[in-house]
Amino acid sequence: MKRILHIMVGLSALFLASCKKELSDNFTTYTNHPLNDTVWVKNLLSTHSVNDLFDLLHPKELLVDSFNAINGGKLFFGDSLELEFKPNSLAGPGSSGTPLGNVRVELLPLRRKGDFVRVFKPTTTADGSLLETGGGFFIRVSKEGNELRLVTDSTFRIKFHDIDTAKADMQAFYGREAIPVPPKGIDTVFSWIRDFNTAFLPTWTKLSNNPLVPSYYGYELVSKNLRWVTASRYIDSSLPRVKVTAILSPNFTNKNTAVFIVVDGRKIIVNCKGDYASRSFFAKNIPLRSKIKLISLSKIGNDLYWDEKEINSVTLTTSYKLSPEKKSLKDILKELDEL
Known part of the structure; x- marks a missing residue:
C-alpha cells in the first residue's frame, strides 16, 4: 500500500509539473505588470507602446x-x-x-x-x-x-x-x-x-x-x-512564394510588438502584419527556400524585448515560434547593426 501511495504521489507531481510547463509555454502572468495585457486590437492607436519603438530606435x-x-x-x-x-x-x-x-x-x-x-x-x-x-x-x-x-x-x-x-x-x-x-x-x-x-x-x-x-x-x-x-x-516574380507566420506567447500582442523578416545576402526587409483573428504576425510573398531571419521587437511597460530566429530554407511549413527576452536598447541597436 505504501509503495502504491509513493507511485501515486510521483505521478501527481509529474502531472502538475507538465501542467506548469504548458501554462508557461502559453501565458506567463506577472503581478501588476503590463505583460498581463494579452488583448489584440483591430486598429492600432498612437498611444500603443509599439509606436514607442519607432521613437526609441529612430x-x-x-x-x-x-x-x-x-x-x-x-x-x-x-x-x-x-x-x-x-x-x-x-x-x-x-x-x-x-x-x-x-x-x-x-x-x-x-x-x-x-x-x-x-x-x-x-x-x-x-x-x-x-x-x-x-x-x-x-x-x-x-x-x-x-x-x-x-x-x-x-x-x-x-x-x-x-x-x-x-x-x-x-x-x-x-x-x-x-x-x-x-x-x-x-x-x-x-x-x-x-x-x-x-x-x-x-x-x-x-x-x-x-x-x-x-x-x-x-x-x-x-x-x-x-x-x-x-x-x-x-525581386524575381517567377519564384514560388509562401506565407511566413510568427507566433509569440500571448504577452506579446500587436499593441506592443513588431516583427520583421530580413533576407540573407540581400537587402530585403519585410514587415510582418499583426493578424487579429489568429493572434499572430505574418508576411506573404517570401521566396520559397530562401534563407531568412525573423526578428521581433517589443516594448512592454518600460522594458524592451528582442528575439531572432534564423531559418536556413523557407519551406511550405512556414509557422515559427519566437520567444522574446528582455534586452537593453544598446543591445538591440547592436543586434540591428549586425543584421
Whole structure:
C-alpha cells in the first residue's frame, strides 16, 4: 500500500509539473505588470507602446548642411555621398517663390538592413511586392523650421555608395506616406512606389581613401521628390512564394510588438502584419527556400524585448515560434547593426 501511495504521489507531481510547463509555454502572468495585457486590437492607436519603438530606435544624428536656394548648391558628405540642387528649385508651403538666403538640408542614410528596421520602412510596395534595395535616404530641406518642397518639374541629384556591389538594374523609388504624416510613431500605411521613369540607375565605381574600403560602388539618382528616396528593384516574380507566420506567447500582442523578416545576402526587409483573428504576425510573398531571419521587437511597460530566429530554407511549413527576452536598447541597436 505504501509503495502504491509513493507511485501515486510521483505521478501527481509529474502531472502538475507538465501542467506548469504548458501554462508557461502559453501565458506567463506577472503581478501588476503590463505583460498581463494579452488583448489584440483591430486598429492600432498612437498611444500603443509599439509606436514607442519607432521613437526609441529612430536614429537621432542626421547629416546636416546648407546652401543658397537661389544659387543652388552641391553638397559633399565624405568621399562617397553628394547632393546637388539646381538654382530656384525649392519653394515653401503655400508659396511658389524661392526662399532667400541659405536653407538647411538634413540627410539620414539607410545603408544596412537594420537602418530600414529602425525607421520602420520595409522594402515593400503597397500591393506587398518585395523590393531589394541598394540603399536609401530621408532628405528634408527647410527654412526657419518650415519644410520646403521641390517646385513643379524640378529635380535634385544624389550620388551615393552601396555597402554591397552595385546592381545594374536598380530603379528610383519614393516613399508614399500617410496624409498627414503621423507626428510620432509608426506610419502604418507607408510603402515604396516606383518612379514613372523606370530607367535603370547609372552605377559608378571609385577608389577609396579609406584603406579598409578599397573601392566604393554606388548609384546616381535624379529625384523628383524629397523625403524618402531609395534605389531598389523588384525581386524575381517567377519564384514560388509562401506565407511566413510568427507566433509569440500571448504577452506579446500587436499593441506592443513588431516583427520583421530580413533576407540573407540581400537587402530585403519585410514587415510582418499583426493578424487579429489568429493572434499572430505574418508576411506573404517570401521566396520559397530562401534563407531568412525573423526578428521581433517589443516594448512592454518600460522594458524592451528582442528575439531572432534564423531559418536556413523557407519551406511550405512556414509557422515559427519566437520567444522574446528582455534586452537593453544598446543591445538591440547592436543586434540591428549586425543584421
